[in-house]
Amino acid sequence: MSYEEITLETEEKMEKATSVFSDELKGIRTGRATPGLIENIRVEYYGSPTPLKQISSISVPEPRMLVVKPFDVSVMKNIEKALLKSDLGMTPNSDGKILRLQVPALSEERRKQIVNQVKELAEKAKISIRNIRRDSNKQADQLEKSSEISEDDCKALKEEVQDFTKKFEDKVNEYFDKKQKEILEN
Structure with missing residues (x-):
């Protein structure tokens, strides 16, 4: 060399x-919503763990809220399960088409x-x-x-x-x- x-x-x-x-x-929580908090969470997608950012769009409409809109609505339940399993302490609210995550204050x-x-x-x-x-x-x-x-x-x-x-x-x-x-x- x-x-x-x-x-x-x-x-x-x-x-x-x-x-x-x-x-x-x-991926570290700061009390403020940022897509980086959840974008690498692995979701079971047709048999293989896939990063959330590859199967959905993640947006921040408010400073303490994340919105996850899957490209394929059939994977909604899997996304919910993955978010609940992650140790973020946030519970997803679903309306069938999108998921909302409220980021609690620290x-x-x-x-x-x-x-x-x-x-x-x-x-x-x-x-x-x-x-x-x-x-x-x-x-x-x-x-x-x-x-x-x-x-x-x-x-x-x-x-x-x-x-x-x-x-x-x-x-x-x-x-x-x-x-x-x-x-x-x-």
């Missing part, structure tokens, strides 16, 4: 770790629990980024050991990897701060 390949792979992997964290945040204690949950996810994302850094630094050392790159190039590569690490950890912190603010506001 060359210098350029290591830097490209490192940046790619760190970007992926950050985007996974960002996607996880979408208590202060519950908000703090959710912030701690988000903090744990952020820490996992940072650990993942640091593990990528460790692996990249090992690869740099191996290149230097096998005389494919000079000592100076090895040092420069490690500095570049450290810059990526800082950049993506800052991004994770930014996502965390934004989500924390969103959760704690009423």
Whole structure:
């Protein structure tokens, strides 16, 4: 593996770790309705578990309400079952064509629990980024050991990897701060 390949792979992997964290945040409840809360819930659809967003449209007509309109009305009961099984604490109301979900307000204690949950996810994302850094630094050392790159190039590569690490950890912190603010506001 060359210098350029290591830097490209490192940046790619760190970007992926950050985007996974960002996607996880979408599914965390904040007291405000957002399609991300339910779009990845798996619904039994003709024998296979399918994400809700693939079999219905999800809209937010009011700040605390979600509306789910299935493309195929015959799957309505399965959607209701899947929503009830999920641990969101929301009961769907159906009129036969659409489902309405009222997003309840969060208590202060519950908000703090959710912030701690988000903090744990952020820490996992940072650990993942640091593990990528460790692996990249090992690869740099191996290149230097096998005389494919000079000592100076090895040092420069490690500095570049450290810059990526800082950049993506800052991004994770930014996502965390934004989500924390969103959760704690009423």
